[in-house]
Amino acid sequence: MGLGKTAMALAAVHGLLQQGGARKAAVLCPASVLDGWKKEIAKLMPKCMRPVVLRQSEYEYPGAVKRQLREFLECPAAHVLLCSHDAARGHAAALLPVLDVVVVDEAHAYKNPKTASYRALDEHCLLYTSPSPRDATLSRMPSSA
Numbered sequence: 001m002g003l004g005k006t007a008m009a010l011a012a013v014h015g016l017l018q019q020g021g022a023r024k025a026a027v028l029c030p031a032s033v034l035d036g037w038k039k040e041i042a043k044l045m046p047k048c049m050r051p052v053v054l055r056q057s058e059y060e061y062p063g064a065v066k067r068q069l070r071e072f073l074e075c076p077a078a079h080v081l082l083c084s085h086d087a088a089r090g091h092a093a094a095l096l097p098v099l100d101v102v103v104v105d106e107a108h109a110y111k112n113p114k115t116a117s118y119r120a121l122d123e124h125c126l127l128y129t130s131p132s133p134r135d136a137t138l139s140r141m142p143s144s145a
Contacts, residue, residue, distance in 0.1 A: 006040045009103045014048055017079055022100035024072075024079065029105035031055055031084035037105070038082055051080045056087035073098060 009027070016022035027037055034053055041049050052072040056065060069091060072081045081095070085106075088095065104110055 005105070006037060007044060009105070010040060010044055010049070013080065013101060013103060014045055016101055017049070023076075024081070024099050025101045025103070026081040026083055026088070026095065026099050027103045027105060028083050028085055028088045031086065033105065034082050034084060041080065041082075049080050050077050051082050054081055054083045054087045054091070056084055056090050069094065 013022070013025045013027075017025065029037060034055060038051055038053060041051050052068055052075075054065065054068045054072070065087070073094070081099075083091075083095070
C-alpha cells in the first residue's frame with residue numbers, strides 16, 4: 001500500500017542487528033511477497049543484511065528447503081530469514097529457538113489467540129504489520145516482549 005511498513009520494519013531489525021540486540025531475525029510473510037522483501041533489502045540495506053529465502057510449497061524440493069534452513073541456521077552471516085507463513089508453520093520447532101526477533105507481515109493471519117501460530121509467536125515477535133489499522137489493533141495481536 002506504499003505506507004513504508006517494509007522499510008520501517010527493516011530499519012528496526014537492522015538497528016537490533018547492529019547494536020547486538022539480535023543475531024538472527026526472521027520476516028514471516030505471504031509467499032507472494034517474499035521477493036518484494038528481498039528486493040527491499042537489496043535496495044535499502046545491500047551491505048548490512050544477507051537474506052535467506054525459505055519457501056514451502058508442493059513444488060519445492062524438500063532437500064532445497066532443508067538446505068536453505070541449514071544455511072540460515074549455521075551461517076553467521078545470514079542475518080535475516082525471509083519465510084512464507086506456510087514454511088514458518090512447518091519449521092517452527094527448528095526456527096523459533098534460534099530467532100532473536102520476528103517480524104510478521106500481514107499479521108492479521110495470526111490474530112486468533114486459539115491457534116498454534118499465535119501462541120508460538122507471542123514471545124518472539126517484535127513487529128507486526130498489517131495493511132489495515134482495523135486488523136492490527138493491539139487487543140487482537142499478541143503482546144511483544
